[in-house]
Amino acid sequence: MLDFEQFLYKEIGLKIRNYRKQELKLTQDELSAMLQTQKFTNIDKFRISAIENGKSHKGKNPYLLTDQQIETFSSMMGYDRKEFIFGDYNTRKVNVKIFLLALIMNSEKNKENNYIIPFMSFLFIYKNKKDIMNVLYKNEVTGGNETVDKYFSGIVNAKTKLEEIYPFFANEKVYEKFQNFLNEPFSKIELLSNLLIKLMFGDYEFVKYYLVRIQEICEEDNSNEVAYSFLENKGMIAGRLIGNKNGLYIFVNAFEKLWKRHEETFVEYFNEHLFNNVNKTNFKFKHLNNDLFNNVATSEHFSSLLFSLLEKDRFSIETSDGHYLFYQHMLNKYEDKEVEDSIEF
Known part of the structure; x- marks a missing residue:
């Protein structure tokens, strides 16, 4: 069964975090205080942290947000309810594309019991030359800086080519969204x-x-x-x-x-x-x-x-x-x- 809840909660949490940091320029403590004094909504900084990370709590808040909190955040951020929960039209369109890809793959795993992800994962895993060097060292691959430069150049070229032809599959945010959907295969x-x-x-x-x-x-x-x-x-x-x-x-x-x-x-x-x-x-x-x-x-x-x-x-x-x-x-x-x-x- 695909993990729609994790997918949705991560999306909403990221939206709230970006708004707090980029628009309000507040810490989690400051946002908590503002919600209490201006919106009469009591959410402490620990709960805000959990919400921004897309984590629900069985005892305190099993559905990430209450309906009242959704109204508070959507009103504060200038969204209608549909946009706040699912994003604007372009975001929803990208998400539908992810839905289809997730249905096709159905959380299939390989012989090593790892999820098969239809993205070139190495494009997103190795952020810099140091990451590549660590991998080469673990696999006892020799060659020094010249080998590292060769691998890193190959990744950059592959990503550039993919971005030109298939930007959806070269997008790290899409890659992360797809991973949030992974669960157990569903017959x-x-x-x-x-x-x-x-x-x-x-x-x-x-x-x-x-x-x-x-x-x-x-x-x-x-x-x-x-x-x-x-x-x-x-x-x-x-x-x-x-x-x-x-x-x-x-x-x-x-x-x-x-x-x-x-x-x-x-x-x-x-x-x-x-x-x-x-x-x-x-x-x-x-x-x-x-x-x-x-x-x-x-x-x-x-x-x-x-x-x-x-x-x-x-x-x-x-x-x-x-x-x-x-x-x-x-x-x-x-x-x-x-x-x-x-x-x-």
Whole structure:
């Protein structure tokens, strides 16, 4: 289940911290005093610290903020309730893009039990040459300053290239937001993950890559089960499908094209079923939780939307070639499965 609460609480906490530091130029102590004297809201500096770090407290404040505190902060910062909780339109649009990527990956892990993150993590981990030197030292890599300079130059060049072509995937804040979503895989998301990947087949190069990569995966497993499961929208494949750096570029390119085609549809869906909840008269902040998000994401409305977009892409001039190639592969795989199932051992 994706951790929507952590994602949302971190977003709101950062917004309050930035406002305190950049606009009010106050310490947490001073903000606490101002809230008490001017807004008649009693929040001590320790609670402000927890809020700014996106940390709720089961006993004191299990939902990060009370509804009254939301009204206080949103009024003070000049936001309506929707903007305060979810950000302005552009922020919400970026967040929907993160939602889709998180659904595709479904908190998948690798063999080392680490989350598979579809970003070039090394772009954000190594802040300076000293960080690289420490890593090289731990791995007993020799070469001194010349080697460090080479690694650092490679990171700078890679980030510059990525920023030009795929700025979403070169944005450290987006990278951190995505990490906040990570939790345990959720079986109900498998259908959505596989449908979104199939929507990416509107990119012909991605389909060609998929055909090669899925064959490699089947050979690694000594079984065609992964391929058959994917055809039936079961299991998780995104992490293994990426495979390597070259695969990541192809994956990212296909994802960006998917987003460009259907951006408005996806934003409209989450606006109607999630963001607009805060405008309801019976709104309670505690209702914005993991269950709500995962119910919105795994609802029949959303899966039906994805199926309809797939049908649209299959007959679009821009995307039909990729879908036709995958459709032919799908027919061949089902024929292979019928043969395999008919063999008696």
